[in-house]
Amino acid sequence: MNPLALVGRIAQLLPVLLGVSVIVFVMMALTPGDPVEIMLSGQQVTPEQVQAMRHDMGLDRPPLERFAVFLGNALTGDFGLSFFHRRPVVDVIAERLPATIELTLAALLIAIAISIPLGVAAAVHKNRLLDRLAAVGSLFGISLPGFWFGIILIILFAVHMQVLPVSGRMDYACEVAPFTRLMTIDSLLRGRPDCLADALSHLILPALTLALPMAAVLTRVQRAAMLEVLRSDYIVFAQAKGISRRRVLWRHALKNALVPTVTVAAIETGSLLGGNMVVETVFGWPGLGRLVVESIFVRNYPLVQAAVLFYAVTYVFLNFFADLLYTMLNPRVRL
């Protein structure tokens, strides 16, 4: 790709990122409940002390100035103190982030592992039983309320069959020295197959819950893309040359039919971020999503603010990469 176009594209991100931070700032500024009062609740303080604290926190300055400070701090990773933990917000988020990343990656892998073979098979067997089943399956996938499906999985696999744990990320008996802080990878790196199995048993249900709606969308995209490719001249030509059906399908057709799927997968990864909040709450997964939900209820607003901004910025960049990916994989599209 033309480096100049890339620079232009990155420049286009700036107003969006600025707008996103304005919205996050305004949301939290308008949220009822003075942060100072929340922090001091239950303590004996004089009005002067409250005033002094408001001044220290910069809450008595004009909104525009407060936004500039907020933005400047945000750029340097300073989001203030978490009221609840009495520690910098950034540290608390960083602590919870690996769990969310692990869950998201696992869900992404599951969604891709289901949707690509299924989408290809549905396209090849168009309008036959398998295709119909895949269509019904993806309709269910997009219609399932994640929070409910997660609970049903818990009832089935943890309560009735008792083959999988109800919640959490790892058994306390398993102590693996942290390296990547992704439990599965760390267990593997430290040569602890028992812990790996334990981590996977905790991971499978939440990841599956998170993955299903995405798998449903991706299956449809993959099927449609495959159908289009299979109609194209070069496939007909490859078949006419006598190349085996399997080879035509997996080597010639799939390569091009993957372009839309990869793009949509990148975009949908962003939507997994929202799903995380619900799924992490259901499965007691110690990630960022659950932390945000908990923080709302204890009115720990600096944390909510930082997390929402973090999610939004991640989302903007994911969409940006999806765009880039699409352009790179598909030379017909030019920036």
Add this chain to the structure above:
Amino acid sequence: MSTALEAPAVAIERIETPTWQSIRRFAADGFSMTAAVVVVLFVLMAALAPWLAPHDPYESDLLRRLQPPAWMEGGEWSYFLGCDALGRDILSRIIYGSRVSITIGVAVVLIATVVGTVLGLAAGYMRGWVDIAISRVIDILLGFPYLIFAIALMAMMGPGLENIILALVYKEWVVPARVVRGEVLAAREMEYVEAARAVGAPRFHIMFREILPNILSPVIVVSTIRMAHVIILEASLSFLGLGVQPPTASWGSMVADGRAFILDAWWVCTFPGIAILLLVLSINVASQGLRDAFDPKFSD
């Protein structure tokens, strides 16, 4: 004397408008029609809740605490789906809960469609700074994952029915606005619009009387698809405790209430979830049928 001006006596065949053709196509699709009927039944259930519900959804009876459904041991036919932790009839609560889901689904999509259509028309037809301003706002709103945006807004505004509707509308209008803008950009180059401009029709006339009727069907199709999405979002918010507040029965909060009892009373959270699934699934199937009927190029 006027005979010369009378209409020729040739029988003019009634030509079916494309809309009627689409409706006919939709009606012929048994699968989608069934789904549409299920959606209508849900709407009726919501409207007639006081007459349909066998019990008061808010009346608790601690003797019936976690009473199982009728077909299980200890169940009673008059409490068909069993009772929750406060001994309230689950079936009645599900029937009343449909009111929350459907009210919010319809209200959000309706408001968002109206707002989005107007802004999309303005952006697509007027272009210039109007387009730039609206498109920028859309880009920024698209920068937020939907549920996170709604959660942050609910944290700010506090729970309640009106607030959920507002929180969802703030982002939802983007969807119809983008669809409409795209359609208008294509339509404004068409001959009928050019003709209207040539005869000096005012701008608003062209936007609302000429273009709007011609782009309405994709907007309607998208809106019905979005309804399913909005209903799941509302249920998710209520599940997290940020939506409709107790004691109001909403499907999402009913599932949340049941979570504590999954060890010995699976029915408390299972049935409200089935209601959500059934309604959302029916809306999705029906709207897919609608899309195929109105825009056959999609069906493959």
